[in-house]
Amino acid sequence: MAKVRKSRAASLIVRYLILGAWAVVCLAPTLWFLSIGLRPRVEIITPQPIYWPTWSLDAWWKLWEQWPMAKYLRNSVAAIFGSVLIDLLLAIPAAYSLSRYEYRGRDDIGFYILSTRMMAPAIVAIPIFFLFKNLQLLDTIWALMIVFAAINLSIVTWIIRSYMLDIPKELEDAAKTDGASDLRILWEIIVPAILPGIITAAVIAMIFAINEFLFTLLIASTPDAYTLSVALANFTAGTDGVIYNSIALVAFIAFTPVFLVVIAIQRHLSRGLTMGAVKG
Amino acid sequence: MARISLTGIQKKWGEFWGVRDVNIDIADEEFVVFLGPSGCGKTTTMRMIAGLEEPTEGEVHMDGELMNDVDARDRDVAMVFQGYALYPNMTIYENIRFPLRMRGVPKSEQNRQVRSAAALVELTDFLDRKPAALSGGQRQRAALARAIVRKPQAFLMDEPLSNLDAKLRQAMRVQIKHIQRELKITTVYVTHDQIEAMTLADRIVIMDGGLIQQIGTPDEIYNDPSSTFVAGFIGSPPMNLVEGVLAGGTFEAPGFRVDALPVAHSGKVKLGFRPEDCTIGGDAPQVSGTVYGIEPTGDITYVSLRAGEKLVEIKTDRDYRADLGNRESVTLDTRRLCLFDAATGTRLR
Incomplete structure (x- = not known):
């Protein structure tokens, strides 16, 4: 009995050691970034290793005083959340149609939607620039929202569709005979049933949107529409050279909200990512 | 409604x-x-x-x-x-x-x-x-x-x-x-x-x-x-179906002989009878075979009887017991027998 208990304790220790090591691997870059952001610029670019760093919030204060960080942050949040909202409003009905209705070319349409994701963004960069120029939407948050939404719509539709396929058809049949219309079935039965999938798709769209750079750079030409990812570029192109500690801090600011959202919805996310994998 | x-x-x-x-x-x-x-x-x-x-x-x-x-x-x-x-x-x-x-x-x-x-x-x-x-x-x-x-x-x-x-x-x-x-x-x-x-x-x-x-x-x-x-789908165990020849109202198959059937048909047919429409023994038995298996369930006993090449199921008294291989004869309740066309499976009346 004591032997079994000992081996169990040993296996637990090994497990924690492996998980601990993995946690260090995952967290090290983030903490390293944070440490770069909280040290004076001179100290960062010194070639000799520094074992006892000097901590300072100078870069942090400079960031907010010299750059319109609040505006960049606001732009990012508005563009990202707006785009995710547009994606969900369009993708949920589209996925419902692709997963539930029988019509000619349904699978082809599904594949076409997904294939837009496979296209190199540079191919459509110029046409999109002229499109927004003609629509007089250049340098606006609205344009960013539309572009982010368009980029992510295919993946969001595809993810939600895969969750919808896992919902037993009996549920819909029951709702139909209970007197529900298609729209009510969608919003009252299907959407709550695949909520983990919708959250997963929204978080993935959010991560893609926060990392989007090319189209933002193309559309945003002034700080009015700059997002955090484009703002980062500002710190490499000025007369001051590459400002590493500012870059690190902005990257940290961009990373933190997504990290917190993922932590908050972890339960849904893990369920969502595995829910579509195996048919019940 | x-x-x-x-x-x-x-x-x-x-x-x-x-x-x-x-x-x-x-x-x-x-x-x-x-x-x-x-x-x-x-x-x-x-x-x-x-x-x-x-x-x-x-x-x-x-x-x-x-x-x-x-x-x-x-x-x-x-x-x-x-x-x-x-x-x-x-x-x-x-x-x-x-x-x-x-x-x-x-x-x-x-x-x-x-x-x-x-x-x-x-x-x-x-x-x-x-x-x-x-x-x-x-x-x-x-x-x-x-x-x-x-x-x-x-x-x-x-x-x-x-x-x-x-x-x-x-x-x-x-x-x-x-x-x-x-x-x-x-x-x-x-x-x-x-x-x-x-x-x-x-x-x-x-x-x-x-x-x-x-x-x-x-x-x-x-x-x-x-x-x-339908005969084979309904009933547990289902109706016994035995293929044989009908001529002049008499059905014959290895181990089976049933006389005075009220059907004018002749040729290959299937005789159907429910397990509970059989009695082991009787004065004029129509089936003879050997006991192949016995399944007592408490309230009744199921007997599998090998008659010719065919295994037939019989529902009998709960106290019935016999050694495997024993010879037994069975009397059928002729009022409840069914005859089917051997080729199409449709009922002959």
């Missing part, structure tokens, strides 16, 4: 026939059971009554009104599904209330009706739970409550008890029959379980390969099967 009439109903997917030429009139308040093996078309036929499937050909009428173009949600039928199909995000109360809400029933009335339906299936104490927190039997009762809450024109039940264990199934059978009689609602019930069909139905519709094989009361189906398929 409603009369349901299916006329020339066909369902085809590509080259595959799901249902072929189904014609049946279901009377008001009648309990009809569609019985058959998997893939025989019974569920498809029910789904066409519900409006969940469109017939390729034929007409569905309810109370004389053509229903083919009426949407499922407007047909006023309530369906109970094999997998219960309870809405997982809603409590049992909300599940039962859902059809009332969809039909715009006033809120105060909704509450009264939900509680009354829940009381009928003894679920009052579980109304605030989610389906996942209920046992299989409770979920089934919740699905039943959702169906009965709005007093529909017809109940459609698609193998509603197949996920339950035998004991619970028996209890639910009684409950379903009681509720149907109490509410007097026309009911169509699909199952592949012959016990369910025999105990619940006013009439049974036996289907195979998309075709109706026989329609009749449970007694008619059991005692007077129209084909070898």
